[in-house]
Amino acid sequence: MSLPNGKCRLALLLGDPCGIGPEVSARVLAEADAFDSRSSPLGDVEIVVIGDPWVLKWGAECAGVPLDLPHCNDSGELARAGQAQSLLTGPSFSPDAHSPGRVSEAAGRYVLQTLDFAAQLARSGAIDGICYASLNKQAMYAAGSRHEDELRYFAERLGVSGYVGEVNTLDGLWTARVSSHVPLRVACERIAVDEILPAIRLLHHTIRSSGLPVPRIAVAGLNPHAGEGGLFGSEEIETIRPAVEAAQEEDIAAAGPFPPDTVFVRARRGEFDGVVTMYHDQGQIAMKLLGFERGVTVHGGLPIPITTPAHGTAFDIAGQGKANPRALKRALELCAQMVGSQGPQGSPSQESAR
Numbered sequence: 001m002s003l004p005n006g007k008c009r010l011a012l013l014l015g016d017p018c019g020i021g022p023e024v025s026a027r028v029l030a031e032a033d034a035f036d037s038r039s040s041p042l043g044d045v046e047i048v049v050i051g052d053p054w055v056l057k058w059g060a061e062c063a064g065v066p067l068d069l070p071h072c073n074d075s076g077e078l079a080r081a082g083q084a085q086s087l088l089t090g091p092s093f094s095p096d097a098h099s100p101g102r103v104s105e106a107a108g109r110y111v112l113q114t115l116d117f118a119a120q121l122a123r124s125g126a127i128d129g130i131c132y133a134s135l136n137k138q139a140m141y142a143a144g145s146r147h148e149d150e151l152r153y154f155a156e157r158l159g160v161s162g163y164v165g166e167v168n169t170l171d172g173l174w175t176a177r178v179s180s181h182v183p184l185r186v187a188c189e190r191i192a193v194d195e196i197l198p199a200i201r202l203l204h205h206t207i208r209s210s211g212l213p214v215p216r217i218a219v220a221g222l223n224p225h226a227g228e229g230g231l232f233g234s235e236e237i238e239t240i241r242p243a244v245e246a247a248q249e250e251d252i253a254a255a256g257p258f259p260p261d262t263v264f265v266r267a268r269r270g271e272f273d274g275v276v277t278m279y280h281d282q283g284q285i286a287m288k289l290l291g292f293e294r295g296v297t298v299h300g301g302l303p304i305p306i307t308t309p310a311h312g313t314a315f316d317i318a319g320q321g322k323a324n325p326r327a328l329k330r331a332l333e334l335c336a337q338m339v340g341s342q343g344p345q346g347s348p349s350q351e352s353a354r
Helices: 021-034 053-063 075-081 105-124 137-142 150-157 184-189 193-209 235-249 263-268 280-291 326-341 348-353
Strands: 008-013 045-051 085-089 129-132 165-170 173-177 217-220 254-258 274-277 296-300 306-309
Touching: 008 021, 008 105, 008 326, 021 045, 021 053, 021 326, 045 053, 045 105, 045 326, 053 085, 105 129, 105 137, 105 150, 129 326, 137 150, 150 296, 150 306, 165 193, 165 280, 173 193, 173 280, 193 217, 193 235, 193 274, 193 296, 217 235, 217 263, 235 254, 254 263, 263 274, 263 280, 274 280, 296 326, 306 326
Parallel strands: 008 045, 008 129, 045 085, 129 306, 173 274, 217 254, 217 274
Antiparallel strands: 165 173, 165 296, 296 306
16 A cells, blocks of 8 residues: 555564564664665655564663654554554563573464564555564474464465565575475475476566566576586476576576576676575575675565565574664665555566466
8 A cells, every 4th residue: 555645654573572683673763763765765664663562672772772662552543643663562472471592482472473463454454565573483383383484474364375485685686496494305306397487487576576677587406517417417407497498488587507506606796686596505505695684585476575684583692782783674675665666456476476
């Protein structure tokens, strides 16, 4: 939706309360006064923080920043607020259950309730996009989630039955992967044309939704040297290349398969805008090495933009005021940018679900 004042409204979730999420969220919010609508995507955004007020207060104390946001108790009150920043009281989290730096079932339960709360707001049209600070999958699993990750959790809550996938971006370079949070053995079993082609489509449409009309996409091989002509494996010949050719027939600027140990070198030189990898670590190791504290994850294939920092909850430094907020700020900016470029029927990445 577009607000009467021409702005969009984004929800900011504080992440796992036992991690660095509350403090980096507080720091980003405290620095928001410096946002200039002429130069920042956040200049025309209403940011609605969703969470228990004391969690945000704790984060501000850890970060050492002053923060006093106007409170709203329900979405109806939110609609009348019209503030650049506001705090919408969401699910409660008991201070007695707070254990910074540790995996917590109680924290995982609070996180799941907050995701549900935000998804309901999205379905009602009260918010245009969601950005959330880092979560802990182990805590969420302990609290009862049986989803592979939060992307699939959101997909179910938003009623999405088509193809979804995680897309990562850093300094203008984008990646998607055929499989994500599964054992490596399972990842190898998923190397098939009908698994690879949707990942290529997803990356193509997600990059386009950020404003680049014709993204150049490289597809990595699975085996050393991309199989060396079948010497080290046949997946490149039998499945990956046919998937690339099928993408080309759909007017997607895809090429490959390329050797996985050099494809990111070429992408970093500017030959490609995005890389499709075959499994999680094949792309994530490269991207996190290039800029661990700046990377952003986009949940592709959902009806609204949802973004999050690519790093984790950093339990080892939680509550110490050391955490770098750059990735969360960039995730928030990218979410706003994607809202601004999408059409009235939702994100262009929905096309990838065909």
